Structures are given as structure tokens and as C-alpha cells.
Amino acid sequence: MTRYKTRPGVVLTSICGEYVLVAAKSVWELCPYVTELNETSAFLWEHLRGGADLDGLMTALNEEYELDDPATARQAVEAFLRQMLELNYLLPEEQGECHEE
Amino acid sequence: MNERIYQTEYAGRAVRYRFLTPGARAWFGPWAYRVDCEDYDVFVTPERLQLARDLLQQDLQRRGLPDPGYSDQYVEFRTQTELTSHPLIRCGCCFFHAVAFLWRGRAWLLSGPSGVGKSTQYLNWQRLHPDEITVICGDMPVLERRADGSIWAHPSPWNGKERLGSHRSPSAPLGGLVILEQGTENTIVPTGAHEAIPSLFRQFILSPDTEQEILDLTSLMDALLRAVPVWKLTNRGDDDSTELLRQTLKGGSHDPL
Numbered sequence: 001m002t003r004y005k006t007r008p009g010v011v012l013t014s015i016c017g018e019y020v021l022v023a024a025k026s027v028w029e030l031c032p033y034v035t036e037l038n039e040t041s042a043f044l045w046e047h048l049r050g051g052a053d054l055d056g057l058m059t060a061l062n063e064e065y066e067l068d069d070p071a072t073a074r075q076a077v078e079a080f081l082r083q084m085l086e087l088n089y090l091l092p093e094e095q096g097e098c099h100e101e
Numbered sequence: 102m103n104e105r106i107y108q109t110e111y112a113g114r115a116v117r118y119r120f121l122t123p124g125a126r127a128w129f130g131p132w133a134y135r136v137d138c139e140d141y142d143v144f145v146t147p148e149r150l151q152l153a154r155d156l157l158q159q160d161l162q163r164r165g166l167p168d169p170g171y172s173d174q175y176v177e178f179r180t181q182t183e184l185t186s187h188p189l190i191r192c193g194c195c196f197f198h199a200v201a202f203l204w205r206g207r208a209w210l211l212s213g214p215s216g217v218g219k220s221t222q223y224l225n226w227q228r229l230h231p232d233e234i235t236v237i238c239g240d241m242p243v244l245e246r247r248a249d250g251s252i253w254a255h256p257s258p259w260n261g262k263e264r265l266g267s268h269r270s271p272s273a274p275l276g277g278l279v280i281l282e283q284g285t286e287n288t289i290v291p292t293g294a295h296e297a298i299p300s301l302f303r304q305f306i307l308s309p310d311t312e313q314e315i316l317d318l319t320s321l322m323d324a325l326l327r328a329v330p331v332w333k334l335t336n337r338g339d340d341d342s343t344e345l346l347r348q349t350l351k352g353g354s355h356d357p358l
Binding site for chain 1: 294295298299301302308309310311312314315316318319322323326327
């Protein structure tokens with residue numbers, strides 16, 4: 001199973017309760033400068049940044065939102081990862097700290 | 102001659118410049134004065150100047166505008182805003198692309214992309230209600246976040262092609278922000294944070310280099326959105342749109358200080 005990590009230089013922050021991912025200029029050629037996130041995605045981003053893998057993300061989501069159906073958590077996590085990968089905010093864990101050239 | 106260091110203050114913060122091209126200093130006028138030191142905060146390198154010129158030309162092409170043949174001095178002056186924002190953001194200050202004017206003891210920002218009619222709205226207001234408003238800065242005022250949560254608008258040398266404002270222009274606590282867009286009808290509506298945030302990222306003149314700069318910039322945005330109301334004005338640029346703007350700000354402004 002591929003593990004992912006958040007791209008260095010990308011910061012999750014909140015402005016008036018709205019979650020936003022903001023990229024430093026050094027990575028603007030790789031990913032968008034600004035992307036707004038919903039609360040669930042922001043929660044998953046924080047856990048991913050903390051080193052969680054797919055199972056860890058699902059467990060955290062289940063505990064936080066007390067989901068009845070494990071499939072719901074998996075769908076949410078997979079949708080989040082898909083969106084973040086499409087926007088290039090994530091790196092496979094194997095790539096280490098290096099930026100893509 | 103080029104090695105001489107000049108200093109300017111924004112919201113009480115000193116920034117030191119080393120100029121690349123002869124004549125670039127003239128754009129600052131009375132804003133910059135010579136200081137006897139070797140250190141500086143801002144210097145536009147030749148490589149940076151060329152990059153800025155390339156980006157300017159790309160922007161003109163994208164907007165279908167002819168290249169007016171900007172001088173090196175002018176390109177250097179423009180580039181200095183972005184570089185000046187780096188030392189300023191550490192102090193909770195940043196340039197913001199807007200016309201800022203004083204009305205009823207508060208500063209008001211007319212914001213939006215170039216060509217949307219920011220100066221037109223200001224000049225309409227000034228013509229319709231002479232002596233009622235005073236310009237703070239016509240293009241890139243400095244916004245400052247203060248410890249009490251208020252946001253202040255200050256003048257800067259970057260005052261636009263109409264040269265609205267000077268080093269003697271006033272500073273004032275912010276009363277509100279208006280985001281302009283052109284349209285066939287005149288409407289103005291309050292805008293929440295969700296809708297205003299993308300515009301703020303476009304209008305603050307800073308490309309954050311570090312995670313700390315991102316946090317400082319978003320902290321300034323957060324304070325701004327908490328401190329003052331925001332409206333979106335869709336307008337034709339005519340007198341009616343300016344009266345609509347004036348009446349709205351009159352009704353929605355905070356109590357005067």
C-alpha cells in the first residue's frame with residue numbers, strides 16, 4: 001500500500017473558520033497556491049501530516065465522527081487522497097523530503 | 102552612486118533599499134531619504150529585473166494590451182513592492198492592491214483586478230461629493246494589523262498611474278472593504294469570508310517564501326475579515342454605481358471612532 005506525506009511548503013491554515021491550503025512560492029509550479037478545504041479534509045490533512053497511513057486515517061475519521069459504516073470512512077479517505085493527489089499536494093512516502101524537479 | 106542606501110518608512114517600519122538603475126530612486130520622491138549604512142532589505146538584481154519585465158509583458162499579452170515600453174526604472178520600482186512585503190509581513194503589514202480613501206474617520210478599500218474601475222469609483226465620488234473624501238493611496242496602500250485586532254491603512258509610494266496620494270496622505274483605521282467587478286447592472290451585496298478569501302490572496306502583494314510568511318499573511322487576512330465588513334460591488338462605473346456604493350457604506354459602516 002502506498003503511503004503519502006504532505007508536500008513540504010504547503011500549510012493548512014484557517015481564515016475566519018474557513019480552512020485553506022496555502023503553498024509557498026517555491027512549489028507554485030507543482031501545486032495550486034490556494035485551495036479551500038472542508039472540515040473533514042482539513043481533519044484528514046492534519047492526520048496525514050502527523051504520519052497516518054490509510055488505515056490510520058480511516059480509524060481517526062471513524063473515531064472523530066463516530067461513523068457506523070467503515071465503508072463510509074474508506075470512501076471519504078479515498079476521495080480526499082484522490083483530490084489531494086490530483087492537486088499534487090501529496091508525495092509518495094518513498095520520495096522522502098526531496099521536491100520534484 | 103548606485104551603492105547608496107535609502108530608507109523609507111511604512112506604518113512606522115523602516116525598510117532600506119539599494120537601487121539598481123540610475124533614476125529608480127526618483128520614483129520614491131520624498132518617501133526615500135539617504136542613510137549612512139551598508140545594510141539593505143530590498144535590492145532588485147538584474148536577473149530579477151529581467152524576470153519582472155518578462156512577467157509584465159506576459160500579463161500585457163494576456164490582457165490584449167500593447168507594450169508601452171516600460172523603462173528599467175519603472176520595472177524596478179514595481180518589483181520593489183513584492184520584495185518590500187517580505188520584511189513588512191514579519192511586522193503584520195503588507196501591501197494591498199486597492200484604492201484606499203478616508204471618509205468619516207475611517208479608511209475604505211476599493212479592491213479588484215487592474216482595469217475594474219477602482220480609480221473610477223474614487224474619482225466619481227470625489228466629483229459628486231467634493232471635499233467629502235481624501236485619498237490615502239491610489240494603488241497599493243499598506244495594511245497593518247495592530248495588537249487590538251484593528252486594521253489600519255497607510256499611504257505608500259505606489260499610488261497608481263493617476264498618482265493618487267502622497268507621503269503626506271493620512272493613515273486611518275479600516276472601515277470596510279469593497280471588492281469590485283464590472284457588470285451591466287449595479288448591485289452591491291455583503292460578502293462572507295468564503296467568497297472573499299480567493300480575492301484577498303490575489304490582492305495582497307506577497308508571494309510567501311516560507312511557512313512563517315504564509316501564517317503571517319493568513320493571520321492578517323483573518324484579522325481583516327474579522328475587523329470590517331466586506332461587500333462585492335458589481336458596477337457599470339457610472340454615477341449611479343458610486344451613489345449606490347456611498348449609500349451602502351453609509352448604512353453599513355461601524356460607529357465612528
